[in-house]
Amino acid sequence: xxxxxxxxxxxxxxxxxxxxxxxxxxxxxxxxxxxxxxxxxxxxxxxxxxxxxxxxxxxxxxxxxxxxxxxxxxxxxxxxxxxxxxxxxxxxxxxxxxxxxxxxxxxxxxxxxxxxxxxxxxxxxxxxxxxxxxxxxxxxxxxxxxxxxxxxxxxxxxxxxxxxxxxxxxxxxxxxxxxxxxxxxxxxxxxxxxxxxxxxxxxxxxxxxxxxxxxxxxxxxxxxxxxxxxxxxxxxxxxxxxxxxxxxxxxxxxxxxxxxxxxxxxxxxxxxxxxxxxxxxxxxxxxxxxxxxxxxxxxxxxxxxxxxxxxxxxxxxxxxxxxxxxxxxxxxxxxxxxxxxxxxxxxxxxxxxxxxxxxxxxxxxxxxxxxxxxxxxxxxxxxxxxxxxx
Ligand SMILES: CC(C)(COP(=O)(O)OP(=O)(O)OC[C@H]1O[C@@H](n2cnc3c(N)ncnc32)[C@H](O)[C@@H]1OP(=O)(O)O)[C@@H](O)C(=O)NCCC(=O)NCCS
Numbered sequence: 444x445x446x447x448x449x450x451x452x453x454x455x456x457x458x459x460x461x462x463x464x465x466x467x468x469x470x471x472x473x474x475x476x477x478x479x480x481x482x483x484x485x486x487x488x489x490x491x492x493x494x495x496x497x498x499x500x501x502x503x504x505x506x507x508x509x510x511x512x513x514x515x516x517x518x519x520x521x522x523x524x525x526x527x528x529x530x531x532x533x534x535x536x537x538x539x540x541x542x543x544x545x546x547x548x549x550x551x552x553x554x555x556x557x558x559x560x561x562x563x564x565x566x567x568x569x570x571x572x573x574x575x576x577x578x579x580x581x582x583x584x585x586x587x588x589x590x591x592x593x594x595x596x597x598x599x600x601x602x603x604x605x606x607x608x609x610x611x612x613x614x615x616x617x618x619x620x621x622x623x624x625x626x627x628x629x630x631x632x633x634x635x636x637x638x639x640x641x642x643x644x645x646x647x648x649x650x651x652x653x654x655x656x657x658x659x660x661x662x663x664x665x666x667x668x669x670x671x672x673x674x675x676x677x678x679x680x681x682x683x684x685x686x687x688x689x690x691x692x693x694x695x696x697x698x699x700x701x702x703x704x705x706x707x708x709x710x711x712x713x714x715x716x717x718x719x720x721x722x723x724x725x726x727x728x729x730x731x732x733x734x735x736x737x738x739x740x741x742x743x744x745x746x747x748x749x750x751x752x753x754x755x756x757x758x759x760x761x762x763x764x765x766x767x768x769x770x771x772x773x774x775x776x777x778x779x780x781x782x783x784x785x786x787x788x789x790x791x792x793x794x795x796x797x798x799x800x801x802x803x804x805x806x807x808x809x810x811x812x813x814x815x816x817x818x819x820x821x822x823x824x825x826x827x828x829x830x831x832x833x
Pocket of ligand 1: 662663664665667696697698699700701702703704705758759760
């Protein structure tokens with residue numbers, strides 16, 4: 444029996460990709476060659492999606508057409524809206540997404556076509572409709588009238604409009620748009636890898652995305668942002684942070700939003716979200732959540748260094764909760780907002796899995812496992828019929 448050093452495939456490259464690169468030592472993230480800080484500062488979500496899907500930044504004309512195509516795909520089939528209205532209002536947004544997104548395949552004639560052109564069209568549909576499903580579910584579960592998508596609004600502003608029922612101010616729409624850019628893509632994380640594994644079986648895109656949504660929902664992945672918000676609300680005041688964090692670490696629990704499987708320095712997305720959270724706190728005068736977050740970061744870093752002799756830093760899920768909450772978004776929606784953005788990265792990866800020339804390419808992912816279960820020699824264990832067992 445050999446010792447498996449790379450449990451969970453940590454540090455093992457499994458395929459080539461041209462979509463994004465994460466440099467964990469330097470704290471850098473690039474999408475198709477462009478630094479995430481530049482995209483967050485100067486791009487828009489739509490332009491970033493175009494970059495991810497089409498491998499290059501669009502011209503002004505290409506961007507205009509892409510925005511129109513995306514906006515035209517936002518509506519949901521009536522059958523899906525009827526289904527949402529019949530669901531148990533207590534259903535969690537991620538559970539709703541994970542079951543409803545694959546249902547959209549019933550309404551997409553091209554879902555099973557398998558050509559690159561059809562897969563691109565389905566990608567655009569999925570990116571447009573993910574936002575609508577999240578917003579519609581939020582309004583339906585609260586017995587509010589649904590707000591049909593407004594084609595004159597950008598993706599971020601339209602999502603907030605469909606969710607809250609009023610058009611957001613420019614600053615809020617811009618901040619939310621930046622959040623979407625930051626969450627769009629992150630190489631072979633758990634949900635993206637899941638999407639690629641399913642795509643490698645030649646399943647349709649909706650099946651891949653449904654599986655990826657399941658992976659994203661867990662609290663060690665996308666579910667962390669909702670847990671961070673619970674922590675902020677539970678702590679409630681800056682002066683309680685030290686005791687709360689120390690107690691959790693003493694009990695061997697994890698502080699959500701802290702630590703990362705790849706980044707050994709601060710996650711570049713967390714740095715940008717920190718400043719969005721800080722500016723939003725100043726703009727709204729609502730500084731408490733930002734201050735509590737900052738204190739948790741400080742105490743966790745100090746305690747972690749004392750206990751483990753190494754550093755820990757906030758990840759993408761640490762400062763986004765204070766931003767979303769200040770925008771008036773319910774905590775249990777945070778992970779589905781992650782999905783509203785990450786769907787673009789998933790689609791780019793599914794396309795790459797199915798059509799890219801990048802080599803080596805897995806035809807079908809199939810890693811090995813080391814069997815450590817019962818073994819009765821070459822003969823195998825003797826099967827005793829159920830009635831004869833003691
Ligand atoms: C993301 C995460 C799974 C990455 O983990 P990792 O760097 O591979 O680290 P491991 O899970 O192998 O843990 C390494 C050690 O650090 C500790 N650790 C890692 N993150 C921690 C956290 N947030 N709080 C407390 N301890 C933590 C682990 O308990 C472990 O301790 P041990 O060696 O004594 O067992 C981990 O940091 C985590 O659980 N973070 C909280 C959840 C989260 O924010 N997820 C979103 C990620 S974007």
